[in-house]
Amino acid sequence: MIQLSDRMLPLEAHRLGIDTRQEPIVFMRADCPVCRSEGFAALSRVLVSSDSQHIIATLNMVSSDLVAPGQIGFSESAWRRLDLTEGMPIHVSHPPPIQSLSYVRAKVYGHSLDEMQFQSIINDIVDGRYADVQVAAFITACGSDNLDLKEITALTRAMIKAGETIDWGMPMVIDKHCVGGLPGNRTTPILVPILAACGLTVPKTSSRAITSPAGTADTMEVLTNVSLSHEQIRAVVKQHGGCLAWGGSVRLSPADDLLIQVERALDIDSEGQLVASVLSKKIAAGATHVLIDIPVGATAKVRSQAQAEKLAATFEAVASSLGLQVRVICTDGSQPVGRGVGPALEARDVLAVLQGKPEAPEDLRARACLLAGALLEMAHKASPGQGEALARETLDSGRAWQKFQAICHAQGALKRPPVAPYRYSLTTNHAGQVQKIDNRLLAKIAKLAGAPLDQAAGVEISVKLGDRVEPNDVLLMIHAESSGELNYAVDFLEAHPEVVELALSEGNEK
């Protein structure tokens, strides 16, 4: 049978310069003969073909002169995916039904999915066949505890297979991951140079923030270039034993990056997707030995020891089915780590620790050494119980700082963290003792101030649990790159003074 697209005159591609992020959108005139003959309506999903490639896009109908007769307009993502130039001939037709959506529905109805079904969903997402609402349904259906161990393993495998993987040709490749939820817990940029300086191979790729004010990739981007190609990562690691790159630019588990875009809008994490996301990235990056840090605290992502242990067991079970060595450490998640929350503010803390400055936050330094020590022991570079001391020694000697500088230069630059022009200080009117710091509210304020997109934005927190404060002491300072964002963060802070709670002192200070 002759396809309609072979018989119709093509439309001319026109770049509209509209940024719709990952969802490709095309714009067609309501009076376009193709729309009429194919029966398209607004928000129809359409198959858009150039001479060499095709994508599925969402259709917006245009009733103005935005698009001339005979033209079809493209959003930036659609334009890039098809690799177009102005005026190229374009055919538009009905897309084939997406078989894998029936698996998403099956999951909503509580059925288990097998590896083939997850693979089919993940491949369709990576190939851009899902509208954002369909990705949202998949994420939600897998939310909470809706995936069992077999399904998480299957989803992890599917995510690995949908992207590239790196084979280092070595018996031992080290990686680590923090489950997040703890503002300022930026141990990775400290731990990687410690391990690399001790002779381990640590090709670290990190993600950007999902729902937090900064991911390790956001923080490292303040200090160096993190968008490295596969070949660049290999070169840096070969030379220095480690790197600190963004995972997304090398298409390791590209499904993860697409899912994260929609998860961000929904603010939904699930245990299954969390484990699949982390382990798929690690395995795709070629890791053999992985340490996972789970901070536990009332306002951390993981709120109780029981929840942490359940998550740790899931990590260990799935990793074991996939042939990966994993160790999980539960750490104190009762308050932020270091001083800064936000890419540049955290980068300043990292530099202070690496440079051994007297004002370096001791808690960040201690955590980095604890985790590095555990990995040194896993990798048999230190005897059991001796890892942390070796880590401290590597840091104190300046070897970690030298390694960090070498890695950054190899990645293209060692930059200074930018400084935000707009500030607001929260001071206390009373004397007292700090008894509670709310990680979630603090993260929210940092995000409202513009983090992570505005690198210099965030919150600098001046107190720790148990600290005594006097009237007019600064509790925290909001940093913003624009007055609008500063105002918005301050509005929120004023509505939520419980972000830092004091036990007030009676009478005179002792």
Next chain:
Amino acid sequence: MIQLSDRMLPLEAHRLGIDTRQEPIVFMRADCPVCRSEGFAALSRVLVSSDSQHIIATLNMVSSDLVAPGQIGFSESAWRRLDLTEGMPIHVSHPPPIQSLSYVRAKVYGHSLDEMQFQSIINDIVDGRYADVQVAAFITACGSDNLDLKEITALTRAMIKAGETIDWGMPMVIDKHCVGGLPGNRTTPILVPILAACGLTVPKTSSRAITSPAGTADTMEVLTNVSLSHEQIRAVVKQHGGCLAWGGSVRLSPADDLLIQVERALDIDSEGQLVASVLSKKIAAGATHVLIDIPVGATAKVRSQAQAEKLAATFEAVASSLGLQVRVICTDGSQPVGRGVGPALEARDVLAVLQGKPEAPEDLRARACLLAGALLEMAHKASPGQGEALARETLDSGRAWQKFQAICHAQGALKRPPVAPYRYSLTTNHAGQVQKIDNRLLAKIAKLAGAPLDQAAGVEISVKLGDRVEPNDVLLMIHAESSGELNYAVDFLEAHPEVVELALSEGNEK
């Protein structure tokens, strides 16, 4: 504190003529001072305010001259919601956090929601505060059996309260609903005039198709005007005892109409949302006595008697908490009803039954009389066991057809169904007996052919289960308004010949 929006110069409203359906979208230049000072990025949710109103919209960033410096572009839905004229001053700022999204997340994590929480979600959806991906997450989280009876009752109440309700000031107001999934089961337009002719009050408002090729509102729109205001419905019902209107135009349960838009893209129904959707519409429309038809069959929406009984029990329990009298009838859902599938084709079947034509499909007629009879008994217009006979008599006497014409004229018109110019007949090469008809595949073919948006599109099915066919007999005919859609439906049919299965005859026909 001074809000940024009070200090910044406003932007000028510019209508772009882009149809994005329900989700309001605004288009701002990446170099716009407001974007920079507020820190907006593509897909940010923004608060858009005119002098008198405000909405939350999704931001698309523009890097071309689509939007001039100092302008902000609007999609059609955003333009209409703000009731703008070209050049009106517009302020854009950060929207307040949407509290009710935390309830959606709680639902994903398996928690029960109370009425206040559902009300908050539903109000935010109706007020346009949710992006489509967030609506998708809510629908998915409520999918399958995730709502208990208390929650379904709470959701139903919330949906009623978010819209208008009609009080008829009468002790008995009749309504009916079919759970759907059975192509061609268009009994409502026959049953309403039968009941109205028997003196009952039947102010019928129907929905458009969600995932089917036609809803009753789509079919009735072929024959008359269905977009009636509250006052018009009241006038028609006062004069004739019944009406056949679209529910969406009177803002009865407007949340339902918004949820349906996204459900359509996801193709997800849930028992809880189904019951809330149906009962909220019925109660908002002022019904006191409601009959619910659940067709049961292997390829109907409800596939087993057990599933039907569970659904019936949910309907009865929720209705009873809400003070509504409900009777549920399970009917045969093993094959399509009547001949036509699609708005105009179904309208032709309805007219044939009402007009008592010899070619009128007997199965459609029988079902309409069965259901009308049950309602006549519920309303004490007939003794138990006598309702169906009264319904048949009202139909045979021509009184139902007279009433139907009167209602259509009162609604503004009695139109002839349009006829599709493009056709394709599926014939059989063999003699045999029809042993299976797949409702789902049939509905899919009708939708691919353009139903319900193309009124004349759909499928005409020429055979019933058990029918004997000879070589070259027509099994079904696809109708389409465009060649593109015809081709697409035919492609699908050729890939799925099992839509009509024959038991082939051996040797000669007897």
